[in-house]
Amino acid sequence: MLKTLVFGASLKPNRYSNLAINRLVRHNEKVVAFGLKAGEVAGVSIDTELLDYEDVDTVTLYMNPMRQKEYYNYIVSLGPRRVIFNPGTENPEFYRILRENNIQPEIACTLVLLSTDQY
Numbered sequence: 001m002l003k004t005l006v007f008g009a010s011l012k013p014n015r016y017s018n019l020a021i022n023r024l025v026r027h028n029e030k031v032v033a034f035g036l037k038a039g040e041v042a043g044v045s046i047d048t049e050l051l052d053y054e055d056v057d058t059v060t061l062y063m064n065p066m067r068q069k070e071y072y073n074y075i076v077s078l079g080p081r082r083v084i085f086n087p088g089t090e091n092p093e094f095y096r097i098l099r100e101n102n103i104q105p106e107i108a109c110t111l112v113l114l115s116t117d118q119y
Contacts, residue, residue, distance in 0.1 A: 001030045002055050005078065007071070008062035008089075009035035009046045016086060017062035020110045027114055032056075050074050060084040060110045065091040076101045084108050 004024055009017045017033075018041055024031045025042040032053050035046040050071075056078045061068065068091055075083065076097065082104040085091065095105040113119040 002057035003030035003032055003053070004058045004060060005053055005056050005080070006031060006033040006044075006062065007059050007075070008067075009033035009041065009044075010062070011035070011037055011039040011041065011046065015062070016111065020060060020062070020086075020114075023111060023114045027119065029119070053078060056080045058082050058084060060086060061089040062086055063089060065089065065094070068094055072097055076103065079103075082106050084110055084113070086110055 006017055006021050009021060012018060021031055021033060021041045021044050025044065031044045033044050033046045034050065036048065037046065038048045039046050057080060059075055059078065059080045061083060072094060080103055083098055084106045086109055090107060098105045
């Protein structure tokens with residue numbers, strides 16, 4: 001089953017990445033998560049190591065552009081179909097790298113896409 005990687009996941013309930021994990025799970029999406037602090041949100045473990053996830057369809061970013069740079073190669077290596085740049089994560093340099101690797105950058109909000117059945 002294809003899955004979504006929530007990249008920049010937070011244990012804090014008021015963070016958008018946390019809300020996204022909860023909503024993705026409620027929408028029966030398969031979810032994996034990477035963050036700086038290990039823990040669990042809605043039954044999803046937040047990994048603190050860069051794992052070689054398989055079958056990643058979507059990476060939804062919750063990390064500011066300055067912090068993204070060190071993860072470019074990793075995210076590209078997962079071979080997702082698309083990377084969603086949530087508000088505050090917009091990064092034209094990364095868009096270009098993704099397009100060069102046949103990965104679709106999508107400037108959107110995961111929460112809005114889910115609530116409008118466009119995910």
